[in-house]
Amino acid sequence: MEDTQLNSTQRLVFAVNGERFELDNIDPSTTLLQFLRSHTRFKGVKLGCGEGGCGACNVLLSKFDTNLKQVEDYKISSCLTLLCSINGCSVTTTEGLGNIKDGFHSIHQRFAGFHASQCGFCTPGMCMSLFSALVNSEKTDRPEPALGFSKLTVSEAEKSISGNLCRCTGYRPIADVCKSFAADVDIEDLGLNSFWKNDAKLNKLPFYDSKQIITYPEFLKNEYKSTAVLNNHQNNKGWYSPVSIEELTSLVEVNSVDNEVMVKLVAGNTGISYYKETNQYDKYIDLRFIPELSRIKKTDSHIEIGATVPISKLILALKEKRFDGDLVFKKIASHLEKIGTETVRNVASVGGNLVMAQRKNFPSDIATVFLAVKSKVTILTGVKRETFTLEEFLEKPALDSRSVLLSVFVPCLKPTKNGYPEKSNTKILFQTYRASLRPLGNALAYLNAAFLAEISVCDSGVNINSIRLAFGSFGDKRAITASSVENYLVGKILSVDLMYEAVKLLRVVVTSENVTSHPAYRSSLAVGFLFDFLWPFVEVDFPGVRSRLTSDHSETTTLLSSAKQVIESSDEHYPVGQPIVKTGAAIQASGEAIFVDDMPSPLNCLHGAFIYSTKPLARVTGIKLKSEKDVNSVITFQDIPKGGDNIGAKTLFGPEPLFSDELTYCTGQRIAFAVAETQKSADVAADRAIVDYDIKDLEPPILTVDQAVLKSSFFEVPSFVYPSQVGDFSKGMAESDHQIHSAEIKLPSQYYFYMETQTALAVPDEDNCMVVYSSIQVPEYAQSVIARCLNVPEHNVRVITRRVGGGFGGKAIKAMPVATACALAAYKLHRPVRTYVNRKTDMIMAGGRHPMKINYTIGFKSNGKITALHLDILINAGMSPDVSPMLPWNMMCALKKYNFGALSFDFKVCKTNHSSKSAMRAPGEVQGSFIAEAVIEHVASYLCLDPGFVREINFHTFDSLRLFYGVGAGEPLEFTLPTIWEKLMKSSNFNHRVDLVNDFNKNNTWRKKGISRIPILHEVSLRPTPGKVSILRDGSVVVEVGGIELGQGLWTKVKQMTAYCLSAVQCGGTEGLLDKVRVVQADTLSLVQGGFTAGSTTSEASCEAVRLCCNVLVERLVALKEKLNEQMGSVNWELLIMQANMQSVNLSASSFFVPEFTAMRYINYGAAVSEVEVNLLTGETKILQTDIIYDCGQSLNPAVDMGQIEGAFVQGIGFFMLEEYLTNSDGMVTVDGTWTYKIPTIDTIPKQLNVQILNSGHHKKRVLSSKASGEPPLLLAASVHCATRAAIKEARNQLRCWKGLDGGSDTMFQLDVPATMPVVKTLCGLDNVEFYLQSLLCSS
């Protein structure tokens, strides 16, 4: 920003996709996202988290620099951006790139063509992240790329979406879209897509024209010359943009006099993401137009960074050529690149970050890194300027609202060549570290550190002349320097002994309170970092030493290696079997696909937000609102109309109340629904509501499964869903050579993390009717629940579901109360009521996957053959039955994958005071499959055998499969697992890689690899499903099915099936039928008995229902066609339909597909090999490669099935490796947003993911021989867990040697789920560095 005089304007002017907006009287707390979604037609900006952590709301912001006459473009999170801060700017959303009418942008087309959009909720944000990278790459001085490509590199292209979350695809296809634009892409590296057939690849991609989109419209350029900074205020309230320190001082001074006025200093406004402020401020003071605060000044001795300088700008400045020799600046820049996401860094200021660190001990990376290099800060208080060292600043009492951080001084270290000053034998060392769940950022560090040292070489070794060690982000402590360790090291010669004493000292310095998670792990990280920093100089001479924990090549390395997707498409039932692009993918990308919250609000619409219980078991004695602003009503169970039931959800096993009545039975239980004029007001009211509880005379709540057992608090499992035991357990035990008794495993919960949270809109209709638009997997059930709640017949309730932004089971039972609460409020208030549940509330109420405790006893032979297995399984079901009684059945369906000889079990489905747990993708199956692997690994460890060998010796024969699965086993030919197993061994080069892994482990001390191959068997069942096919006058076809489109490609498969079946009419024009078919939204009054969309089989069942309809229509049409052929020669489709209409042929057919009992159940097979590398200093696990073969029978659509396999597998990685859905001792969910709940991102998936879909042949009883793909592949992610265990085993054996425990091997350990960094490091040895050093000391 130049020091030019800026005018002031009262009106906010900006552009969105080239359209001009001018506003006055703006509520300064309004975010850009709120404005776009509620005041414009651009609904492509999605709300996924509201805290900058998911990327769904990303847009491109463009600014015009009037001095340089240049447009600056960068992506931002619109959910954090205050509307007032975009004066004079232009916003581009995905709609601005293209649309269905004017033509899609090549980004949209490629997202569709690479099969990179499933539910589509993340897609607009992904498109904008990529677009931003493309726009900025054009501004570089790189050589012009080939026509149709950009100047992006492959590495940059992949990283452009590293801050975006997708819960459906598993990222690989999205990465391919991004790479397809890169100048240096090898076209052969791009994965499965619809653009090239056979070898004709070049020039087949939709053309990219870098000049196509003007991001900053001309009219705004002209206007911006005359407009200036925004001062939109009245009566001492509103938005202020001071342009000088003096103006700022006087504004701040006025406020210190008038204490009534709530003032907020704002720079990038990203701080609200972490500190969820619900304060209403009167005055917002935008600091960004004060020249002194917004510039970077560089001198030879230091760099002065204005407080409002965004982190991205600082990174660019530090990377400038003039600082090339400065290793410190370069390393700081690369550390800062791991802060948040690029969207955050583009606006997040350096000063804002330090103020957050100073005031509330925010776990800042900047504070730590700047502390290491002895930075200083200047503070303005009133008119007084003071300069402090960063240490002093951080230690001061929290800055008050009158004090302003002006700038930061970072000293330059004398330029050195490769770190060596020209004429001396000294060397400057500087290194920064951060251990976090996501290597590329978007995850706070468990610990960060930065070390600066000067060393010199002398005859006796390497001397430490000076050293500074800064650590931060460990719990609730501010960043510190470890001065006691520094003092100890200075002036000493580096040696093993010195290192040993230093790390012992360091452990005492870097300790965090027990309130922090993993305190011991964090201390061990400090030790690992210091060891990594200094050890190379103990071990070898300087030159060429390499750090183990940091990579200086991160900008240039690509994240993913080229992966293989092997499919076989079949023409037999054309177009069924073809990898057709998912229906609606392009409109999902362009933001035109309408999700429930995208529907415009009807007139007078109100918004609701849930007030939930914070007590596990209590009487609710009152609800008070703190903020009545705009609140219309608070709906409770007392508002249920006479004769209606307090019901929010129902399953076969019983109902769940809509609201707690007298008692609340768990934290997170719905108590009331605050209804207000806006969603924001409703959310604030609900958040601030005070609920009075009373627990007098109540029993203590049941919070663990053990307590449930003590109190016999169980849900009944009806006998028809209770699985059968196999064989005689006592006999099996008697046959065994060895036994393991009562081993225990605990498995945790998992949150769905659908990108679209729960949402519904209820609109009252005439005659006591209600239309409810719901994002739900079971509209029919919601209809029935709403009718019972309102005491109206079911025909009065119409539930409509068009698409769901990710479900994964979480929008089945759990979506019903959301729809019902809206309906009840609308019924009472006679106004439309909608809700879009915020992420925090969603996470607190969701329930998620079932946690469980398992005890097992195994009998086995000395060769590893298991003869008997008994399991006692306690499932935590929560307060209501939901679908929990199904869990035993589901678990056994997947657990029986091995021939355990005799299998017996006892299940208890425990009723506890937790939120009711519900189905989540592969509910029970994923746990069952994992338990089977845990048993195998346990036996292998016990016998010191290779787990792979024990797996194979326990494989089923077809006879044993039949014994364990009954009719579900099908015919011998359908048992494809042995073939898959062998094929995978060859295709993954398994044996050779095992040798390589062993070699690697011999040659590496601090990194160990593991490799594992596991099989899966997953039994599924088909359910009855309706369908309806109607042919319209013009020959187009409309289809309704019971199944809901959740992103799983159901509509696409249904379309293919309709086209295939109707083409049996065999007349001209049927080849183009696919384009004539439209599948329409589910409507419970149009198609009844829709049932559940769950269990992986709804697509095939819907296809079969459609086939039955088509058969009827074909029969009618063929009769007519033959008649017409006789009369007029051949007829084409259009003519045939026209004649059918004229001759009153019924062109609509309905069906209800009821699967045959013997064909209802069948088993899915697959196998995976995963190879991982574990870092023994940090506990980080990198997934190097996964190879999957999965049997789809005859895939109905291999592209869709590939997406399901990859997406499910990555969701499984989340469960096994990353996602911690934690609760406190009251059962309250404590992990309630993107800051703490970490689903996989592009940097945590396998670096290479090869998937082969096996079209195994003809399965007579299946729908066109197809098999399910939605859930079973999730189970394969256990291969990553097993591989990690193998790597840890190596680490533990090494540790045993260091501890002087000769012989034997340390294999009897359990690796928890999820195997997060702290879990892995703990097993590798929190003190492994000390033991290593000790072992060296002993040996010397």
Ligand SMILES: Cc1cc2nc3c(=O)[nH]c(=O)nc-3n(C[C@H](O)[C@H](O)[C@H](O)COP(=O)(O)OP(=O)(O)OC[C@H]3O[C@@H](n4cnc5c(N)ncnc54)[C@H](O)[C@@H]3O)c2cc1C
């Ligand atoms: C998703 C996400 C991930 C993140 N990850 C990381 C991370 O890994 N590591 C890390 O270090 N940080 C991380 N951050 C924090 C981020 O760096 C800070 O939010 C940001 O730098 C704050 O700057 P801002 O300009 O947005 O501040 P604002 O939000 O505008 O202000 C923050 C606070 O500081 C006050 N303030 C701002 N400027 C001044 C000033 N000059 N003088 C006095 N008071 C002032 C404001 O009044 C407010 O109270 C992350 C943030 C987000 C949103």
Ligand code: FES
């Ligand atoms: S909604 Fe803005 S980043 Fe998630």
Ligand code: FES
């Ligand atoms: S397609 Fe990415 S979240 Fe569904």
